[in-house]
Amino acid sequence: MAEQMSRGSQEPIRNRFPTLFEVLSRKTVAPLDLYSFYIYMRDQQRAVDYLDFYLDVSQHLILCRAYVRRLHRSVFEDTPEIEKNSKRSSYILHDAGEGPSGEKGSIADQRLSAFLRSDHGSRAQSPQNSHGSGRSSPAGRERPPRPSFMTLDSPGDSSSPGHASSSENVPRREDLRGSAEKILYTYLLPGSEREIIIPQSILHDVQEAIEGPDQRSDPELFDSAKDYVFQAMERDAFPGFLQSKGLGNLVPQSMMFRLIIGLISVFGAVWASFILILRDKPRTTRCWLILPYTVGIYFIFTHQYMLDPILALLGYSEYTLFDFNRMREPFVIKTLRMRSMSMLLFFLLVTVATCCIFIFVPGKDL
Structure with missing residues (x-):
């Protein structure tokens, strides 16, 4: 068998080197874990901003999922008991959050993005409350993503979806917008603090989606940029990482x-x-x-x-x-x-x- 399950652990024992996706998904251990890859990108490739962008976009997706789950719970709690068994009471929210049992990856994420876009009209914040408007948000309202991998929220953090019920860590719609704008203004715009180089067409689409009339904050708007960065790391950095650490x-x-x-x-x-x-x-x-x-x-x-x-x-x-x-x-x-x-x-x-x-x-x- 190419892969076997280790005793007393859910981690597979691979008879091969892991893929970049497995490393970024934290399915590997030292010396080919995400921490080692971060150090390699920082010290040897001098391109850690690309990895930080990828991780921040992934964190934005987690924030969106937590927001939809909180919205799902709030709707369910406010629904009268007689309507809780109705198929329409939470069908859309449930599908947008996680999708059917066993469904993974892009389909569930597409439903999540579709729901956030459809929910925009009733819940979108005015431009003056956004991160990029030149005015600061009210204290405690904005919760931007982590500035770097070293402060990435772990799976057990209170900010993760499984702990989103904590009152001070519950994501709001303005948090999603602030997170999307933070990614745009930190990594993508020319002259930004940690600018990464991506095709102009991708940058234009992302900027138009966030700053345009739609004012999107769903995770799907970063898909093209995220895929481009992933392919660049897989092509230019990951082979050297495997050679260096594997x-x-x-x-x-x-x-x-x-x-x-x-x-x-x-x-x-x-x-x-x-x-x-x-x-x-x-x-x-x-x-x-x-x-x-x-x-x-x-x-x-x-x-x-x-x-x-x-x-x-x-x-x-x-x-x-x-x-x-x-x-x-x-x-x-x-x-x-x-x-x-x-x-x-x-x-x-x-x-x-x-x-x-x-x-x-x-x-x-x-």
């Missing part, structure tokens, strides 16, 4: 540090080798050359393979410079252990051959 366990700063130490050690070992050979020192003395050659070749190999085999065999991966964390993704652990064994075998062959050349070559006293 086939290696070192970060670029550590690799450069190791390369410098390796080159210095090998240069020092070669220099000492010629000194000992040209002074006809005994082979027992030359055996000490094994130490600098071993250190130098090992660090050069770790740089070339982007992998420290000893750390990999111990089950650790480097998140940031000298910050090591235990790996939990079974397929990555298996892959890195196999690569580590192959690398160690090759390393030993090169080290032994190099040391034998400089130890057993005849000396000559000059």
Whole structure:
């Protein structure tokens, strides 16, 4: 089987690397989890704004779902008992919130967006109460999405849909509008604080939908921009992330540090080798050359393979410079252990051959 369920856990054990969608959906664990991908986008790709935009749009969808669920509950609670069994009492709201049992993804989200658009006429806020009108909203009214991934609401947060019943965290229609405008003014408009580059046609459609006469705030208005960013990350960033964290366990700063130490050690070992050979020192003395050659070749190999085999065999991966964390993704652990064994075998062959050349070559006293 390609995937099996781990004992006592609902997380599948993959016999493959995960997809980008699985990483963004938090269905993976270290070192291929969302936190690792965030660090990779921030430190190596220098494109964390694209990931933050994607996560903020996903958070906007959660906010919309929470709003519809709250509206569903309020309508149900205000409905007389005799009408609660009526098919029309909550049919539209129920379908807009989650859809039929077992329905996932785009169909339910399309119903949610369709409901929010149809609900706009009776509940839309006036422009002066919006985030982008140049006036501040009343205190406590606006609840913008998180500014970055590091403050992303977790599934157990009170702001998640399952906890939307809390009075101070119940989303309102103006919250949806404020959230949509915050995304537009933070990421999409030219010259914005964290501007990302998307096609002009997509930007125009989103801006027109939010600032135009419809004043939309449903999550579907970001679909084109979200799909474009997803494809860009999948094409330009995700393969490098898999290579860095799925086939290696070192970060670029550590690799450069190791390369410098390796080159210095090998240069020092070669220099000492010629000194000992040209002074006809005994082979027992030359055996000490094994130490600098071993250190130098090992660090050069770790740089070339982007992998420290000893750390990999111990089950650790480097998140940031000298910050090591235990790996939990079974397929990555298996892959890195196999690569580590192959690398160690090759390393030993090169080290032994190099040391034998400089130890057993005849000396000559000059």
